[in-house]
Amino acid sequence: MAEINRQILLAARPQGKLELEHFRLAEAPTPRPGPGEILVRVRLISLDAANRAWMQGATYRSAVEAGQVMAGGGVAEVLESRAPGLAPGDLVFADVGWRDFAVLAADSVQKLPRIEPLSRLLSVFGIAGLTAYFGLLECGRPNPGETLVVSAAAGSVGSIVGQIGKIKGCRVVGVAGGAAKGALLVDELGFDAAVDYKAPDFRRALRAACPQGVDVYFDNVGGDVLETCLFAMNLGGRIACCGAVSQYDGAAPAHGPRGVPGLIVTKRLTLRGFVVTDFDDRREQALADLQAWVDEGRLKVREDIVDGLENTPAALIGLLAGDNVGKRMVRVS
Amino acid sequence: MAEINRQILLAARPQGKLELEHFRLAEAPTPRPGPGEILVRVRLISLDAANRAWMQGATYRSAVEAGQVMAGGGVAEVLESRAPGLAPGDLVFADVGWRDFAVLAADSVQKLPRIEPLSRLLSVFGIAGLTAYFGLLECGRPNPGETLVVSAAAGSVGSIVGQIGKIKGCRVVGVAGGAAKGALLVDELGFDAAVDYKAPDFRRALRAACPQGVDVYFDNVGGDVLETCLFAMNLGGRIACCGAVSQYDGAAPAHGPRGVPGLIVTKRLTLRGFVVTDFDDRREQALADLQAWVDEGRLKVREDIVDGLENTPAALIGLLAGDNVGKRMVRVS
Numbered sequence: 071m072a073e074i075n076r077q078i079l080l081a082a083r084p085q086g087k088l089e090l091e092h093f094r095l096a097e098a099p100t101p102r103p104g105p106g107e108i109l110v111r112v113r114l115i116s117l118d119a120a121n122r123a124w125m126q127g128a129t130y131r132s133a134v135e136a137g138q139v140m141a142g143g144g145v146a147e148v149l150e151s152r153a154p155g156l157a158p159g160d161l162v163f164a165d166v167g168w169r170d171f172a173v174l175a176a177d178s179v180q181k182l183p184r185i186e187p188l189s190r191l192l193s194v195f196g197i198a199g200l201t202a203y204f205g206l207l208e209c210g211r212p213n214p215g216e217t218l219v220v221s222a223a224a225g226s227v228g229s230i231v232g233q234i235g236k237i238k239g240c241r242v243v244g245v246a247g248g249a250a251k252g253a254l255l256v257d258e259l260g261f262d263a264a265v266d267y268k269a270p271d272f273r274r275a276l277r278a279a280c281p282q283g284v285d286v287y288f289d290n291v292g293g294d295v296l297e298t299c300l301f302a303m304n305l306g307g308r309i310a311c312c313g314a315v316s317q318y319d320g321a322a323p324a325h326g327p328r329g330v331p332g333l334i335v336t337k338r339l340t341l342r343g344f345v346v347t348d349f350d351d352r353r354e355q356a357l358a359d360l361q362a363w364v365d366e367g368r369l370k371v372r373e374d375i376v377d378g379l380e381n382t383p384a385a386l387i388g389l390l391a392g393d394n395v396g397k398r399m400v401r402v403s
Numbered sequence: 404m405a406e407i408n409r410q411i412l413l414a415a416r417p418q419g420k421l422e423l424e425h426f427r428l429a430e431a432p433t434p435r436p437g438p439g440e441i442l443v444r445v446r447l448i449s450l451d452a453a454n455r456a457w458m459q460g461a462t463y464r465s466a467v468e469a470g471q472v473m474a475g476g477g478v479a480e481v482l483e484s485r486a487p488g489l490a491p492g493d494l495v496f497a498d499v500g501w502r503d504f505a506v507l508a509a510d511s512v513q514k515l516p517r518i519e520p521l522s523r524l525l526s527v528f529g530i531a532g533l534t535a536y537f538g539l540l541e542c543g544r545p546n547p548g549e550t551l552v553v554s555a556a557a558g559s560v561g562s563i564v565g566q567i568g569k570i571k572g573c574r575v576v577g578v579a580g581g582a583a584k585g586a587l588l589v590d591e592l593g594f595d596a597a598v599d600y601k602a603p604d605f606r607r608a609l610r611a612a613c614p615q616g617v618d619v620y621f622d623n624v625g626g627d628v629l630e631t632c633l634f635a636m637n638l639g640g641r642i643a644c645c646g647a648v649s650q651y652d653g654a655a656p657a658h659g660p661r662g663v664p665g666l667i668v669t670k671r672l673t674l675r676g677f678v679v680t681d682f683d684d685r686r687e688q689a690l691a692d693l694q695a696w697v698d699e700g701r702l703k704v705r706e707d708i709v710d711g712l713e714n715t716p717a718a719l720i721g722l723l724a725g726d727n728v729g730k731r732m733v734r735v736s
Contacts, residue, residue: 129669292664311664322665325658331625332655334644334676336462341674343667 077169110146119315193397202230209310214239216285224251226397297327311343372396410502443479452648526730535563542643547572549618557584559730630660644676705729
């Protein structure tokens with residue numbers, strides 16, 4: 071195959087804010103699969119705040135280094151297979167990287183059902199949906215009548231967390247930046263209230279939106295919003311620690327939130343960190359629940375699809391700035 | 404009864420470090436019990452780092468205000484009862500306050516068995532022992548072969564936590580100030596290693612003492628030691644949040660430890676705060692276990708008894724400075 075394989079490299083590890091100059095578009099010949107490998111055409115690249123965290127150092131995966139193809143999960147189609155169990159036309163999820171074509175070890179990919187639109191495999195039936203499902207239900211353990219707060223509430227995970235919270239009978243308050251996102255959460259997704267973390271009266275507004283205090287906080291952002299929620303938590307409250315997007319795009323923060331551990335003790339809080347793959351053994355049940363909720367119209371799917379591999383860097387930079395509503399991804403082919 | 408009732412008042416709420424001048428000794432007539440009340444003679448007053456936290460504001464109890472008798476748990480003997488179920492000679496545990504005699508609502512006290520020495524009712528068979536037991540086993544959930552780190556390890560709770568950790572098959576590392584405490588932990592109480600948090604190479608020494616990383620951290624202190632342990636935790640580690648003594652004796656800290664929530668997410672940590680009374684329904688089993696371990700010689704009891712009510716302020720100030728080894732209390736009568 072003589073096709074050109076466009077690929078986006080991390081040109082330099084950012085020290086401060088991520089900029090376009092930290093990326094470089096390069097071209098290479100399309101590689102050939104060896105034994106146990108497959109050649110895939112990338113269809114959709116998932117954009118996630120965690121992409122930025124990978125540039126800071128090892129997290130739950132090794133760091134992405136300067137000069138490497140930028141890492142990223144995505145949906146791809148098998149073109150050629152030298153591995154049993156995978157055939158041309160199959161769809162897989164894998165760390166495909168930001169490129170047109172990739173050769174992948176067959177045992178590093180996950181075979182996917184052919185769902186239309188394909189984008190659902192990255193949103194509600196993909197990592198976003200599963201992260202929301204397991205993080206809320208396993209770490210947050212919400213009870214009917216309790217108050218759930220979720221940050222980055224208009225994002226891929228947050229928008230699903232809040233809706234599952236409603237399905238489970240909670241009062242749901244979303245934290246998001248700006249009035250437009252707030253209106254979306256309340257008017258379209260059925261949240262009980264939304265609070266703008268960029269507004270000067272954020273702390274008071276959050277308290278006002280949670281007159282009974284906060285029982286469950288699903289934290290996607292860390293930093294000041296986490297601190298505010300710590301002070302608003304009720305006795306026995308639970309915090310699902312999913313991410314810290316407020317802290318990825320810049321130098322590592324010099325301090326954590328006030329109230330740790332004092333408030334954890336006196337309020338008997340539980341903070342639990344998780345990564346979606348921790349719950350792989352319960353994927354099937356989760357996907358069945360998510361599918362049923364979507365079919366019943368109780369879970370609305372919001373996606374934000376950017377076209378063109380060359381736009382992936384800008385799409386990630388925008389995501390870190392909170393430009394997206396729902397699951398952001400890039401359509402490559 | 405015409406006896407004089409000495410009582411120690413909180414003269415002023417401290418802004419910075421607690422000093423003797425924040426207390427005042429006063430005398431009052433001994434009060435008389437009304438219906439449903441008992442008159443008690445205070446025998447032993449428990450000194451706890453939490454006493455200092457109560458001066459900062461509401462915690463799991465209301466704040467102690469200037470002009471009030473200083474609050475404090477203790478063992479007292481009933482002199483006169485106007486309540487069913489309690490008779491002269493009975494021993495009770497209650498928030499007796501720092502004084503010779505107290506009138507208490509009968510439903511605010513806990514009847515105690517008559518154990519000798521009485522001091523055991525405040526150490527291993529009292530709040531210290533129960534706090535260690537429930538915090539470690541319920542929140543820390545140690546498994547055999549895991550590494551347990553406990554801070555304030557020579558203190559009332561920490562000295563018991565570490566010994567229970569050994570009984571449960573853990574490698575146990577104690578964090579305490581100074582070489583003398585370290586030697587006590589290893590030579591007398593059977594800890595595997597001790598690390599001096601006051602030494603300049605504390606962080607490296609902790610790492611060296613935990614070559615397999617830290618699975619369970621029992622946190623009595625918060626602050627820098629908590630931060631150091633967060634960075635040393637293994638995947639899936641558990642932190643039992645018991646107290647934050649490093650932060651009580653001064654202004655409230657401006658920040659929490661670095662790594663919150665980032666390390667909680669990537670390491671899938673669970674932090675759980677607790678107060679011993681959360682587990683009151685399982686007291687009997689805990690006391691039976693503690694009794695058995697003491698009887699078998701597997702759990703050594705260290706107590707630090709100061710004589711005289713008038714010495715209670717100095718005893719608390721010393722405790723906050725880490726002067727004590729084991730459970731500190733004041734013998735009043």
